[in-house]
Amino acid sequence: MSPLMERLGVKYPLFQGGMAWVADGKLAASVSEAGGLGIIGSGHAPASWVKEQIDIAKSLTDKAFGVNVMLLSPFVEQVIDVIVDAKVALVTTGAGDPSRYLERLQQNGTIVMPVVPSVAMAKRMAKDGVDGVIAEGMESGGHIGSITTMALVPQVVDAVDIPVVAAGGIADGRGVAAALSLGAIGVQMGTRFLTSTSSRIHQNYKDAVIKAKDVDTLVTGLYVGHAARVLKNPMSRNFLKLEKKIALSDTTDFSAVEELGNGSLRKAVLEGDREHGSFMAGEIAGLVKREESSEDIVEDVMRQAKEILAGSKMAALLTGQVDVQAQA
Ligand SMILES: Cc1cc2nc3c(=O)[nH]c(=O)nc-3n(C[C@H](O)[C@H](O)[C@H](O)COP(=O)(O)O)c2cc1C
Structure with a gap:
């Protein structure tokens, strides 16, 4: 430590x-x-x-x-x-x-x-x-x-x-x-x-994270200047469409996009609103499979990390002393 x-x-x-x-x-x-x-x-x-x-x-x-x-x-x-x-x-x-x-x-x-x-x-x-x-x-x-x-x-x-x-x-x-x-x-x-x-967070938000695959996030706000990773849903798609449209137009006025984003995380967390809520989540959401206690999450993560680091799995992969196919 x-x-x-x-x-x-x-x-x-x-x-x-x-x-x-x-x-x-x-x-x-x-x-x-x-x-x-x-x-x-x-x-x-x-x-x-x-x-x-x-x-x-x-x-x-x-x-x-x-x-x-x-x-x-x-x-x-x-x-x-x-x-x-x-x-x-x-x-x-x-x-x-x-x-x-x-x-x-x-x-x-x-x-x-x-x-x-x-x-x-x-x-x-x-x-x-x-x-x-x-x-x-x-x-x-x-x-x-x-x-x-x-x-x-x-x-x-x-x-x-x-x-x-x-x-x-x-x-x-x-x-x-x-x-x-x-x-x-x-x-x-x-x-x-x-x-x-x-x-x-609202059950709709939890369910969306659990259902998400590796490719199910997108980044909004790149043009506005506040890039944020969120799950794909009607809200994030609309946000991105509007943002791109304004970026490609003659105006630099992004206020309509900012208005769309206002309060959207609150709507996701409290109301589970797929139409207007920003379900922020990372690319690793695809690994999240269930609702579980914080204790189970922490213990599961640390047990696996200890197993990998304490064993000789990685060193063995380098020295070719392991059957990689069998490992996979
Ligand atoms: C819904 C959500 C809200 C977040 N809000 C903040 C925040 O207010 N301040 C901050 O420093 N990071 C914030 N983060 C980033 C997290 O603290 C953390 O660094 C990040 O989620 C780690 O990456 P991961 O999502 O791949 O685990 C937020 C992340 C998520 C998913």
């Missing part, structure tokens, strides 16, 4: 990604209780909601958990105040540069790890003095950069001398083993936890 994970006191180096609208205090606590580290997604929620979720998490677990702070939120200052008051163990950040809040959080004992989509961003964050970074590839559900996890993680690991957690396209023990092989100290998973029994 790396010193950073030891500081967090986790049994397993496995974070549940902070997901706006999805990851509340109940989901985060269920993952922390299972030996990973749950993260509340504060998104654009007011500070009072974040405080409520922190209180819920504290009532359900004595273990460490985190809060994901969306730096573009209009409530970011108040959310940071709540996090400082509650002495939250870990803050992950999205959409920007957390350096303004760094000293205050770190002096309060909070570990700060921004989510980064590129080497340049990772280097900038490391220079600012963050405790580690979460290198997130574009296979991920939700807002994404443009580089795959496989290519991004080793390049970030080489570029910075702080711990790197890998995210994007990881949903089982094989993904964990691969991420550790690339130099990460642990992983963050989002999509696999969407169907946790502790996840609040």
